[in-house]
Amino acid sequence: MNTTTMATPTGPLTIIATDEGVVRAAGFTADVDELLALVHPDLRGQPTPRADLGPITAATLSYLDGDLTAIDAVPVEQRSGGAFLPHAWRVLRDVKAGEPVTYTEYAARAGNPTAIRAAAQACARNAVALFVPCHRVLRTDGTLGGYRYGLDVKKWLLGHELR
Numbered sequence: 001m002n003t004t005t006m007a008t009p010t011g012p013l014t015i016i017a018t019d020e021g022v023v024r025a026a027g028f029t030a031d032v033d034e035l036l037a038l039v040h041p042d043l044r045g046q047p048t049p050r051a052d053l054g055p056i057t058a059a060t061l062s063y064l065d066g067d068l069t070a071i072d073a074v075p076v077e078q079r080s081g082g083a084f085l086p087h088a089w090r091v092l093r094d095v096k097a098g099e100p101v102t103y104t105e106y107a108a109r110a111g112n113p114t115a116i117r118a119a120a121q122a123c124a125r126n127a128v129a130l131f132v133p134c135h136r137v138l139r140t141d142g143t144l145g146g147y148r149y150g151l152d153v154k155k156w157l158l159g160h161e162l163r
Contacts, residue, residue, distance in 0.1 A: 003047035004057060005030050008064055010156040013130065016047050017056055022075045025127045028149035038127035040079035060130070068097035068161055076128045084110070088122035089132050097161035100136045103145070124148070130157075 001024070005014040012030040016039065017023045024043050025035040032047060055074070062070035078089055088110045095101055101109070107119040123134035129149065135157045139145040147154035 001045040001047040002050045002053055003032050003035075004050050004053050005032075006057065006060060009160075010153045013060065015053060015056060015060070017053050018077075021053070021055055022077050023056060023128050023131050024077055026131055027127075027129045028153045035127070038125075040127075043077060043079060063130075064160075066163070071131050074131050076131050078127055078132070080125065084112075084115070084118055085122050085125060087111070088119060089126060089128075092122065092126070092132050092134060092137070095133055095136045097133070097136070100138050100158060102138050102140045102142075104140055106137050120145075133157075136161075 001016055001018055003014060003016045005012050008028070011028055013026065013028055014030055014032055014035055015023055016025040016032065016035055025039050027035050029035065036044060036047065059070045059074050072093070078086065080086060091110045092106070095106070103116050103119050104113065107113055107115045110119060112118070123137050124146070126132050126134045129135070135147055135154045137145070144151050144154050
């Protein structure tokens with residue numbers, strides 16, 4: 001596994017990926033250990049620092065430069081003990097930039113309109129922030145709700161995607 005930390009307008013973004021270019025963790029922090037703790041134990045390894053992760057770095061820079069779909073094709077891998085979370089994370093990748101949804105809408109897209117808490121849990125347990133865009137999920141009243149890396153980061157990402 002490899003890791004890199006990039007400067008972004010909202011602070012550092014650290015990415016952990018396999019040698020094959022599959023993102024297993026990403027977050028707006030410089031703390032690799034914090035991110036590694038979010039990775040399912042079966043997918044963990046000791047990441048080696050790299051200056052550049054090739055296509056992952058290129059896609060991220062393109063996204064930050066305004067190509068909001070550049071990160072959509074970056075492969076990701078997450079695991080959980082159940083079936084709902086991996087399904088919900090796949091569904092979340094279909095939420096388009098500039099078109100945020102509410103937790104209720106997200107639960108419905110995931111196939112269970114009454115599973116609002118489960119949808120919120122999928123966002124909270126998402127280890128691959130940015131690439132699995134949990135920042136695009138809002139409270140029913142349209143307010144930001146929570147975000148692991150702080151509401152200022154979430155607000156910046158949503159503003160960037162509405163340009």
